[in-house]
Amino acid sequence: MLKVMNIIEQNQRRLNDARGYSEVWQIVKDNVSVVLRKHRRGMMLFLDDLPLRLGAYHPLGTNNIVLNRALTQIVKATTKSQKLLNAFIYTLLLHEYIHALGYVREAEVRPLVHKVTKNCLGQDHVATRLAKLGPWSLLRRLPLDALKVQKRVMEIVKNFETTDEKYII
Numbered sequence: 001m002l003k004v005m006n007i008i009e010q011n012q013r014r015l016n017d018a019r020g021y022s023e024v025w026q027i028v029k030d031n032v033s034v035v036l037r038k039h040r041r042g043m044m045l046f047l048d049d050l051p052l053r054l055g056a057y058h059p060l061g062t063n064n065i066v067l068n069r070a071l072t073q074i075v076k077a078t079t080k081s082q083k084l085l086n087a088f089i090y091t092l093l094l095h096e097y098i099h100a101l102g103y104v105r106e107a108e109v110r111p112l113v114h115k116v117t118k119n120c121l122g123q124d125h126v127a128t129r130l131a132k133l134g135p136w137s138l139l140r141r142l143p144l145d146a147l148k149v150q151k152r153v154m155e156i157v158k159n160f161e162t163t164d165e166k167y168i169i
Contacts, residue, residue, distance in 0.1 A: 008120065011027065012121055015027050016083045021157050021160055022157070022161070028094045028097055032094070036098075039101075040100055041161070042063045043063050044161070045064075045156070046065070047066075047155050048069060049069055049152055052070065055092045058097075058100045067089070067096075069152075078139065084126060086127075087127035090127050091127055094131075095109060095110075095113050110131075113131045114128070114131040117130075118131070
């Protein structure tokens with residue numbers, strides 16, 4: 001039991017202290033590997049300004065995840081907390097990564113997101129609460145429908161996933 005708590009505390013510290021998408025991503029991959037015993041290499045992250053009711057998506061059959069840049073900026077501005085921002089990004093990336101692993105149905109993915117966060121970050125971590133209640137629970141007091149977001153050019157996150165393997169994109 002003590003070993004499990006140490007792993008949970010270590011995961012919590014890693015996520016709370018993460019600086020940037022690639023660090024959060026590595027935690028997502030590590031956690032999925034432990035809980036679901038699955039992994040996938042060569043994923044790429046794109047940032048785009050999507051409708052605010054859409055956090056991210058994985059285009060089926062690709063190695064891409066598209067994250068809503070505007071939404072993450074709103075979370076960062078309104079919470080002013082790196083810990084909350086990291087938890088928010090973690091849940092979105094985890095959700096899309098599970099899709100990328102072949103789980104297509106939302107009814108299947110959502111419980112898996114909760115299972116991974118609960119097992120790896122503990123029942124009381126903010127990411128586990130976001131996995132259970134939905135990431136928009138952070139923004140429930142904001143009138144998202146009234147906010148207008150200017151569309152910018154989609155960008156790729158450089159060095160998102162580092163591998164030693166060479167592959168062609």
